[in-house]
Amino acid sequence: MTTETLEFQAEARQLLQLMVHSIYSNKDIFLRELISNASDALDKRRLAGLTDDRLRAEDPHIAVEADKDARTLTVRDNGIGMTRDDVVGLIGTIARSGTAETLRRMKERAKEKEGEKNAESAELIGQFGVGFYSVFMVADKVTLLTRRAGEETGVRWESDGGGTYTVETVEDAPEGTSVTVHLRPADEEDALHDYVDEWKIREIVKRYSDFIAFPIRMGDDTLNSMKALWARPRSEVADEEYREFYRHISHDWTDPLETIRMRAEGTFEYEALLFLPARAPHDLFQRDARHGIQLYVKRVFIMDDTRELLPSHLRFVKGVVDAADLSLNISREILQQDRHIQLIRRRLAKKVLSTVKDLMTNDADKYRTFWREFGPAVKEGLLDASEDHRAILDIASFATTVGDEPTSLADYISRMKDGQDKLYFMTGESRAQVENSPHLEAFKAKEYEVLLLTDPVDEIWVDAVGAYDGKEFQSVARGAVDLPAGEDEELSEEKSGTYAGLLTWLGETLDDVKDVRLTTRLTSSPACLVSDADGISPALEKMYKAMGQELPPVKRILELNPGHPLVSGLRAAHEERADAPELTETAELLYGTALLAEGGDLADPARFAKLLADRLARSI
Numbered sequence: 296m297t298t299e300t301l302e303f304q305a306e307a308r309q310l311l312q313l314m315v316h317s318i319y320s321n322k323d324i325f326l327r328e329l330i331s332n333a334s335d336a337l338d339k340r341r342l343a344g345l346t347d348d349r350l351r352a353e354d355p356h357i358a359v360e361a362d363k364d365a366r367t368l369t370v371r372d373n374g375i376g377m378t379r380d381d382v383v384g385l386i387g388t389i390a391r392s393g394t395a396e397t398l399r400r401m402k403e404r405a406k407e408k409e410g411e412k413n414a415e416s417a418e419l420i421g422q423f424g425v426g427f428y429s430v431f432m433v434a435d436k437v438t439l440l441t442r443r444a445g446e447e448t449g450v451r452w453e454s455d456g457g458g459t460y461t462v463e464t465v466e467d468a469p470e471g472t473s474v475t476v477h478l479r480p481a482d483e484e485d486a487l488h489d490y491v492d493e494w495k496i497r498e499i500v501k502r503y504s505d506f507i508a509f510p511i512r513m514g515d516d517t518l519n520s521m522k523a524l525w526a527r528p529r530s531e532v533a534d535e536e537y538r539e540f541y542r543h544i545s546h547d548w549t550d551p552l553e554t555i556r557m558r559a560e561g562t563f564e565y566e567a568l569l570f571l572p573a574r575a576p577h578d579l580f581q582r583d584a585r586h587g588i589q590l591y592v593k594r595v596f597i598m599d600d601t602r603e604l605l606p607s608h609l610r611f612v613k614g615v616v617d618a619a620d621l622s623l624n625i626s627r628e629i630l631q632q633d634r635h636i637q638l639i640r641r642r643l644a645k646k647v648l649s650t651v652k653d654l655m656t657n658d659a660d661k662y663r664t665f666w667r668e669f670g671p672a673v674k675e676g677l678l679d680a681s682e683d684h685r686a687i688l689d690i691a692s693f694a695t696t697v698g699d700e701p702t703s704l705a706d707y708i709s710r711m712k713d714g715q716d717k718l719y720f721m722t723g724e725s726r727a728q729v730e731n732s733p734h735l736e737a738f739k740a741k742e743y744e745v746l747l748l749t750d751p752v753d754e755i756w757v758d759a760v761g762a763y764d765g766k767e768f769q770s771v772a773r774g775a776v777d778l779p780a781g782e783d784e785e786l787s788e789e790k791s792g793t794y795a796g797l798l799t800w801l802g803e804t805l806d807d808v809k810d811v812r813l814t815t816r817l818t819s820s821p822a823c824l825v826s827d828a829d830g831i832s833p834a835l836e837k838m839y840k841a842m843g844q845e846l847p848p849v850k851r852i853l854e855l856n857p858g859h860p861l862v863s864g865l866r867a868a869h870e871e872r873a874d875a876p877e878l879t880e881t882a883e884l885l886y887g888t889a890l891l892a893e894g895g896d897l898a899d900p901a902r903f904a905k906l907l908a909d910r911l912a913r914s915i
């Protein structure tokens with residue numbers, strides 16, 4: 296048989312050059328590419344076999360053979376194979392549109408930035424498949440032997456990755472394709488591993504090709520599990536298989552709360568298998584926490600920790616997304632810009648939230664576990680520009696002054712009193728602290744339910760979100776209260792008038808308050824501190840400080856309960872002897888008490904303690 300020497304097409308040559316000078320730091324992927332091509336060929340043959348019995352393969356599989364002495368690695372399949380024209384057309388040229396253009400840009404940039412080629416070229420090259428050519432990262436020669444299923448003769452193709460290749464017709468090739476890689480010497484420093492090492496091969500196959508649908512064999516061993524659960528009909532997968540798969544990808548030994556399957560067909564196909572874990576990982580709130588989604592392309596593993604596929608407030612969701620139409624070499628940079636990926640991300644997010652909503656109605660226990668573990672993270676979604684605010688609020692639940700069980704906003708609204716048009720809430724650091732705060736007294740006395748928001752993120756989103764179902768969120772510790780007052784509680788002008796002197800004097804005496812006024816907010820405490828309607832809460836102030844942001848001191852308003860004997864007594868005393876020094880001390884104590892009652896920190900606890908002890912001593 297004659298051997299012909301042919302030239303690679305110009306673009307193919309350029310791409311080969313890049314491969315030989317290995318623009319990728321990860322050379323292991325060459326094996327992933329060869330196995331993926333073999334798997335595609337087996338798929339094609341199966342399809343062809345459906346209409347033509349003679350083309351059907353017996354025992355379709357992929358074999359990997361390492362020859363340590365010859366330093367060759369062979370990937371063999373009994374798939375569809377190639378004709379001579381196929382080999383020249385498919386391997387000798389790059390037919391894919393856009394590739395030439397990408398290469399041109401790549402060269403331009405390389406020229407602009409001599410020496411910096413690697414990162415950028417790798418990024419650009421991710422836009423199309425490098426596929427077969429990636430073997431030249433590890434090979435100094437490649438031999439491909441192939442026979443198209445149903446054809447009489449086969450073809451041998453060989454190249455060293457330079458400008459030319461040879462093709463010859465051969466008689467004795469088996470159906471299918473084998474690619475023999477003549478390996479360059481291993482060079483660990485250049486991440487060129489020893490690819491005839493059995494364990495290295497096992498590792499790469501397990502990592503990238505575990506879910507390939509055909510057995511990948513080395514000797515008598517099958518290296519891959521083939522269990523791509525997401526690609527099997529739901530009804531055919533046992534619960535235990537899902538659980539096992541979840542353990543495999545998450546390393547979490549607690550069974551997941553819920554399994555979610557999704558599939559989209561049409562212009563951009565993908566399948567997703569997601570899990571809601573039952574337990575928050577310890578690093579849920581650490582900035583560099585890993586995200587749980589793995590990206591596959593047609594069952595080939597592409598990357599872990601795919602942040603592009605779910606918004607960060609759903610970072611705890613584990614699972615796999617298998618997108619059919621991406622390049623195997625897609626980079627994170629390109630993922631971020633990809634319109635289809637953004638679409639998938641929105642759909643996955645919606646699906647996760649709607650799944651939780653279903654749990655809320657159908658499985659209260661699971662829902663409660665979910666919200667306890669992940670609610671604080673999910674609520675972060677209320678802070679970004681996501682379109683899911685409503686869906687997040689729909690699945691949120693909060694502690695409240697009514698009962699021990701958390702309530703949804705819908706349930707809160709259904710219990711609202713006649714005439715109530717606001718969603719009352721109180722923020723703070725813990726339920727115990729918030730629950731006993733004086734701000735809640737009137738709300739409790741008049742039986743208005745108040746939501747108790749104690750996650751740090753609550754401080755921020757209530758302001759950002761503003762309303763739910765047309766009803767505004769209203770802090771009970773901010774602005775004036777407008778609960779409908781009973782007859783006897785009305786702050787009559789007359790009453791306000793008689794207090795005017797005391798209020799002015801207190802305002803002048805107490806440096807730390809910006810105003811002093813009477814309130815109907817309190818029933819049993821003498822005084823409390825409230826923020827302006829648009830002011831920032833003490834807890835938020837603390838958070839800013841903890842993050843190292845200094846704020847100007849935030850002054851609040853001291854509100855007095857005219858029904859309390861301390862307040863009415865102070866008024867009488869102030870009328871009689873405005874200048875008495877102990878009145879100033881009483882004012883300080885009154886302010887300090889209000890601060891303590893809401894769980895706040897005194898500026899000078901020693902002074903407060905001393906004033907209080909003196910008083911107590913005198914009263915004994």
Ligand SMILES: Nc1ncnc2c1ncn2[C@@H]1O[C@H](COP(=O)(O)OP(=O)(O)OP(=O)(O)O)[C@@H](O)[C@H]1O
Nearest residue numbers: 332333336376377385423424425426427428472623
């Ligand atoms: N083992 C094989 N059996 C049959 N055909 C093959 C085999 N390997 C490669 N080919 C043919 O050569 C073509 C080019 O392969 P290559 O890996 O360069 O790109 P690709 O697989 O089409 O793209 P990508 O790698 O981006 O998915 C394939 O599309 C296929 O038609």
